[in-house]
Amino acid sequence: MPNVERSVAPNQESRFEKALGTYGSALERLARAYEADAETRRDLIQEILIALWRSLEGFDGRCSLRTWVYRVAHNTAASHVGRQLRMRKQDFVALEDVPEPADHGESEKAASHRDELAVLYELIGQLKPLDRQVMVAYLEGMDAASTAEITGLSAGNVATKIHRIKHILARRFQSRAAGAAGPGEGGRDER
Amino acid sequence: MSDESSQDDRMKELWQSQKTEGVRMSIEQVQASAGKMQRKIEFRNAREYVAAFLVVVFFGYEFSRAADLLVRAGFALLIAGVGYLVWHLISKGSWRPLPKDAGLSSCIEFKRRELERQRDLLSSVWRWYLGPLIPGMAVLLAAFFRANPGHLKHPAFIVVPEAIFFAAICFAVAKLNSNAARKLQRQIDELDEGGR
Numbered sequence: 011m012p013n014v015e016r017s018v019a020p021n022q023e024s025r026f027e028k029a030l031g032t033y034g035s036a037l038e039r040l041a042r043a044y045e046a047d048a049e050t051r052r053d054l055i056q057e058i059l060i061a062l063w064r065s066l067e068g069f070d071g072r073c074s075l076r077t078w079v080y081r082v083a084h085n086t087a088a089s090h091v092g093r094q095l096r097m098r099k100q101d102f103v104a105l106e107d108v109p110e111p112a113d114h115g116e117s118e119k120a121a122s123h124r125d126e127l128a129v130l131y132e133l134i135g136q137l138k139p140l141d142r143q144v145m146v147a148y149l150e151g152m153d154a155a156s157t158a159e160i161t162g163l164s165a166g167n168v169a170t171k172i173h174r175i176k177h178i179l180a181r182r183f184q185s186r187a188a189g190a191a192g193p194g195e196g197g198r199d200e201r
Numbered sequence: 202m203s204d205e206s207s208q209d210d211r212m213k214e215l216w217q218s219q220k221t222e223g224v225r226m227s228i229e230q231v232q233a234s235a236g237k238m239q240r241k242i243e244f245r246n247a248r249e250y251v252a253a254f255l256v257v258v259f260f261g262y263e264f265s266r267a268a269d270l271l272v273r274a275g276f277a278l279l280i281a282g283v284g285y286l287v288w289h290l291i292s293k294g295s296w297r298p299l300p301k302d303a304g305l306s307s308c309i310e311f312k313r314r315e316l317e318r319q320r321d322l323l324s325s326v327w328r329w330y331l332g333p334l335i336p337g338m339a340v341l342l343a344a345f346f347r348a349n350p351g352h353l354k355h356p357a358f359i360v361v362p363e364a365i366f367f368a369a370i371c372f373a374v375a376k377l378n379s380n381a382a383r384k385l386q387r388q389i390d391e392l393d394e395g396g397r
Contacts, residue, residue, distance in 0.1 A: 035221040042219075057391070060309055064392065089391050126215060149216035179212050 025066045025075070030059075033079045036150055040080075043134045043146045044087040045094075054090050061086045073159060080147065080160045088139040102138040105145075105174045129182065144171045238312070239296040242319065246290055253287045271344035279337030289329040294322045309392070316389050323382035330378075331371045338367055 030037075037058060045051040065082045069075070095102070134145055140161060147157040154172060158165040257280055264276035296315060322329075342363065 034223060038221040038223075039216065039219055061391065064309060086391065089387075093387070127219065130212070130216065149213055151213050151217065176209060180208050183208060183212065 022063070022066050025069060026063055029062060029066065029075055029079045033076065037079070037083055039150070040083050040087060040146055042131065043142060044091055044139075046131070046135060054087060057090065058083045058086045074156075077156060077159050080152075084139075084143045084146075084160060088143070091139045091142075102136060104138055105141045105171055105178070126183065133178070133182065141171065144168060145175055148172055148175050238315070242294070242296040246294060249290055250287060253283050256283055269344055269348060271340060271347060275337050275341030275344050277337075278340055279334060282333035282335075282337050285333045286330055290322075293318065293329075313389060313392050316385050316392075320382045320385040320389065323378040323385065326375055326378045331374060335371075 038055065041051050041055045041058065045054045062079060062082050065078070069078055073081075091102075130149075134142055137145060140163070143161050144157055144163070147160060152160075154165050154168045157163075157172075158168045161168065163171075260276045260280050260283070264273055264280070267273045267276065296319075
C-alpha cells in the first residue's frame, strides 16, 4: 500500500484523480468484500466514488488522504450492507462469534477444494460491517492506529480484533499453507 | 509465532494481489446511474398515466349514462381530481433531463435535487394524489344514499364498510409512498454523508 503525503491537493478534481490512481484497486477489493454480486457491486463502486468525490470538496488534510478515502468508502459500503440486510434479512456475525472449523482436516479439505480467496470472501461476507472494516483494513496492510482512525474504534479494540482475525485466518488457512509447502503434492493432501 | 506471521503475510499478499478491473468515474457513468433512476420514474409515471386514462374513460362513460345530477357531479369531480393528479405528476414528478454540459459536481448535485423532488412528491400524496379524489368519492356516496333511502335506516351497515374500504385503500397508498420517500431520503443522506 503506497503512502500518500498529507498535503491538500489544489482542487477537488486533482485530489479525486490522485485518490483513484492510488487507491482504486483497494477500493475495488473493498467493494468485493461488501458485495458479492458483480452488477450490484458496480453500483456500489459508483456510490463510493460519488461519495468520495463529494467528500473531497471538504478534505482539509487533517488526516491522510488514505484514511479519508477508506473512511468514506467503508461508510458508504456499510450503508449498502445495511440496505441489503433489510432487503435480504441476512444475519452477520461478530469476529468473536465466527465458528471455529471442526478440525484441521475439515479446514484443509474446504480450503483445498475451493479457491482460497473464495474462502476468504466467504469468511468476510459473514462479518458485521464494523468487523468487516477491520478485516479489510488488516488485509490491506494497515496498522492498528490507521484502522482505528478509519473505523472510529479505539486502538486497543482494533488490536483485539486483529488478534482475533489472525487466529481465525490461521485456523482456516494454515493447513492449506502446510499442504502447499509439501513436496510433490502440488499443495494438496491426497487422501 | 513466525508461522503465524508468515501466514499473515501470505493472506495479505493473497488479498492485495487480486486482479482488479480499475475503477473510474466519469460524467457518463454518473449520467448512466441517474439514467437508471430516470427509467424507473418514467415507468412509474407511464403506469399512472395509463391508469388515469382508464379511470377517466370509465368515469366519463358512467357520467354520460347517469341521470342523477348528484351522481354526475360525483363523477365530474372524480375526473377533475384525476386531471389534477396527472397535471401534478407531469409538472412536479417528471424526471428532468440532465444538462448536457454539466460537470461532474453539477451532475451529482442535479441527481440530488431530483431525488429531493421525487421524495417531496411521494411524501405529499395526500395533497395531490388522494386528496383530489375525496370530494368526488364523497359526493358519489351521498348520491348513492339519496338514491337508496332505505339504507339510511341502517347507515352503519352501508356507510361504515364503504368508508373503511376507501380509507384503507387511501392509507395503504399513502404508506407505500411514504416508505418510498424514506428510501429516497436515505439515498440523499448517503450523498450528503459523502459530502461531509
